[in-house]
Amino acid sequence: MILVVAACLLTSVEAEVLPGPLTPIAGSPDRGLGIIRDATKPSCLICHQIPSLPDPGQGQLGPxxxxxxxxxxxxxxxxxxIDARAFQSDxxxxxxxxxxxxxRVGSRWLGQTIYQAQDVEDVVAFLMTLKD
Ligand code: HEC
Structure with a gap:
């Protein structure tokens, strides 16, 4: 019985633990926007619209x-x-x-993440400016 309760607690805690900052340096919204626009990395704008940006050809695959x-x-x-599969596995x-x-990871990306830790922080900081 105690074991079952412990297992349930563990599962719900695991599901709710969300990551804090990955680096000690606060994210820069300006740099985050630059990263989103960096044509060498898969851009959020391929799939998403950010209507406050003038960038043409914004995507509609995501909200x-x-x-x-x-x-x-x-x-x-x-x-x-970091990994949206935590919310939706597919x-x-x-x-x-x-x-x-x-x-099917392209050879260019094998063993590497798309963003560095600071890039994640900068993109989060930019997203936090999208208040309406
Ligand atoms: C290949 C397409 C694709 C790319 C590229 C992509 N996303 Fe997404 N995103 C999606 C889809 C589809 C969803 C809807 C939920 C799901 O299926 O996971 C989503 C959901 C989201 C959500 C939740 C939105 C809501 O209103 O619920 C956020 C926030 C988000 N993405 C941010 C980003 C950011 C930031 C980037 C770039 C760093 C990015 N996405 C790149 C496809 C993409």
Whole structure:
């Protein structure tokens, strides 16, 4: 009985632990926007719209990111960028800071994450400016 309760507690705690900052340096929204626009990395704008940006050809595969800071905490946004499979196991959104369990990885990306830890912080800081 005690074991069962302990197992349940463990599962619910695990599901709710969201990552805090990955680096001691506060994210820079300006740098985050630059990273999103960096054509050498898969851009959020391939799949998402950020209507406050003038960038042409924004995607429609995922929900608009307008007002995303009002819908999610920084921790939730950080987890989504690190690895959105924590929320939806079959998501098409790439895990930007995980190399676990990936199939058909291009040779350029083998064993590497798309973002560095500071990139994650900077993109989270930019997303936190999208209040409406
Ligand atoms: C290949 C397409 C794709 C890319 C690239 C992508 N996403 Fe997503 N994203 C999705 C999809 C689809 C969803 C809807 C939920 C799901 O299926 O996981 C989503 C959901 C989200 C959500 C939750 C939105 C909501 O209103 O519920 C956020 C926040 C998000 N993505 C941020 C980002 C950021 C930031 C980037 C770039 C660092 C990014 N996404 C790159 C496809 C993508």
């Amino acid at each position: 608009s990111l307008a007002g995303v800071a009002g819908r999610y905490s920084a921790e939730e946004l950080r987890q989504r960028i 998501t098409i959104m790439p895990p930007y800071y995980s190399t676990k369990g990936l199939l």
